Each structure stands twice: as C-alpha cells, then as structure tokens.
Amino acid sequence: MHKETPHIKPNGAEIAETILLPGDPLRAKFIAETYLEDVVQFNEVRGMLGYTGTFKGRRISVMGTGMGTPSMSLYSWELINIFGVKNLIRIGSAGAIQDHLNLYDIVFAMGSSTDSNYGSQYNLPGQYSITASFELLEKAKKIADEKGQRVHVGNVLSSDIFYHADPTALQRWSEMGILCAEMESAGLYMNAARAGVNALCILTISDHIFRHEQTTQEERQTAFTNMMEIALELA
Template structure:
C-alpha cells in the first residue's frame, strides 16, 4: 500500500492504462476488461485490475496535470512494479486538419511546465515516447484501419490561457495538440527505465471552437482504448 493507492502488492498489473478521469478508468475497466476488481478508491481516484485476452491489465485514474500524474506514476512504478504505462487521454487540436475524435500518438512532448528546470539547468530536456510501444501502437492501428496522427504535443500547465491566440506559435512549429500530462509521464518513465506511451483523442479544437461533452469524454473513446490494449 502506498500513500495514494490502497492496493496490496500483486494487485496491480505490470501494464497499466492511465486516463486522467477516474470515471473513464471505471468505464474502461467495465467495458474492456474481464472480471475487473477495484483496488483503489482513495481520493476518488479509481483503479481497477482485470484481464484482457488472458493478460492482466490495470487502469488507474491520475487526475489533471503533471503534478497529479507524477504522484500516481511514481507510486505505480516504485511501489507496485509497473513496467508499461499508457496514457489514454483527451487533447485540444492546434491544427485544422486534426478534428474531433481523431487519435494522436505523442512521439514527444513540449511543455510549459517547469518540471525539468531543476534537473537540467540552462538546458531543455526532450521527453519522448518509448519506441517499442510507439511502433506496436502504430502497427496495430494500421492493421485495424484506425487512422492516427503522430508527432509533438504540448503538455500545458494552464487549461485556460490568458491569450486565446497563443496556441498559434506552437502550431507554427508543428505541435499537433495540447494536453496536460504527457511530458511528466515520459520524463518519469525515462528516469526509472520503464516504458511509456501517450495516446490522445481530440475532444476539442482551439482552431474551430468545437468540443465534445463531458459524457463523451468519459465513455466514447473506444478506438483509442483498443489501440492501447492492442499495444500490450
């Protein structure tokens, strides 16, 4: 048992899916896993373990933002021996060609967070996906004829920007979309020599102003979850 997760040793699988929303974790477990068992309810951050095609798989809500995500990732890696961490999250598009419900695989993550400033003084660290997981996800998507986009994403510390046009600078440099966790996930995975990948479904567009409802974000990201499970 750790500070924020009440599971006992052995109750969490080596492979875990990480949605920010704990209710999405519940939906994933009940929809895709066989015999899911809830191992965590601390702070309402639900976690479940079940099986998928005979393999043990866990799913754990992480909350919003890098600080919250790092708490759960640290405990999952160091207290429970998790080896493969796959974020299944939502993102806002920076590109007119990337529309609602499109799936983006984060090859790398730029960030407005200062999470690595104290580690790399006067330098920029580039958090990147694990190549093995990235290739498995891309090949699975191709086999299932699921269209994906892949590239650099932005992990932002702010959900509401003061300047609504600020995204255009990132877009000009090829950043595909914005979310709030991937840079932290990729950094902690690299630090502890485990594998990480971030899969994102576009839930809104900063270009057009379109957005999905909260209910849609909780329960309608099936293709992304299929890719995540196909990867493992």
C-alpha cells in the first residue's frame, strides 16, 4: 500500500532520504528541471510541488514548504515521520540585520533563535537551544570551501512575524549577534531533533533590512544558484 498524507500524495513515486526544501514550490520546480535527471513528480497537492531525481548519480528530492513555521513544520514532520526522510536541507532567502552581510551572501544557520511557540508542545523544563545538524553543517562548510564560496555561519532569527508591530524588535536581535531573519528554520530543526534526523538551513541574503536593499522576486526564484549547488552536493 502506498504511503500518503492529506498533504503529500506521491502515488507510489519515491521520496529520497535527502530532500531540499525551498519555501517557494516554483523554486522546487526550477531546481528539478535545472539540476536533476530522471525526474519524477511526487506531489502537487495544494500546489506544493515535489520532485525526485538524481544528481551526480545520487537520489535526491526537492519540495516546496510554503512560508512560516506552521507550514514548514507540517511538511517536514510528514516527510520525516511518514516518508522516512533523513536529511532535510532548507534553502531559502533571508533579510540581513548585520552590517557585514550583503545581498547574495550565503548564511549557514548553525543556530535558530525564535519568537515561535512551536517548542511549547514538548513541555521542556527550560529553554531549548535550537541547532542544526553538525554532520550536515560540517559537510556544507567543506563543500563551500572547496568551491571557494565565502559563507557566514552563525545564529539566525526564525520569526513568526513578517510585519512586526514593534519596529525596534530586529535591532534588539541584531545586538545579540543574530545574522539575519527568516521564518522556517526553528520548526524544521525541532522536528528533526525530535526524530533524530539531520537538518540544515542554508540561506541567501535577499534583502538588507536596515539598509533597505532588496533583490527582485524573479532573482529569488532562479538566481540563488550558489546556495542551490552547495545544497545539492550534500546528497
């Protein structure tokens, strides 16, 4: 009997143990069509496109996750616990909040600070430190070094809030050394930790929040090739 959920219906198509997770399903389609061979589509429910193919002879999947912790957490939970995915690599965009970061810079999210309440479900008797899989992080840094690609490694903010009522909030995160802001890594990392699998968030700086610099939507979908290629090599 084929495995499926209300949100992912592969109809017998394979989902690989390593998966790339862009927020935008059209970016998943772009990656599949540009980089993968022998591609089979495994999901189209709610337009959340997913594909499996080969990259340099290795099986790899790619699927959109939507925006925010609830969406990422739903899809990653099902991929891990229903479909047996072992390595989950988010590839996304982020807004820089440090002066030394510039547009198109790549960030590896070693840690994920958050304002989300997602972790409350675990009823932990303290504050949980949300971190990436060192196995994937170490491998990704080695790949970037071999490519001569400069990357930033550190703590990011995974926020539930895009339009914040407090205009000073990001400045306070910046003062704690947070590199950039995105919306999905915390839920992904907690799901992975709970299940004992690997997760890493690789980000490209799409805008600088304090300098009011930004890339276009078209560039976010197709031009972040350095980030995509590092992630593909992790398979």
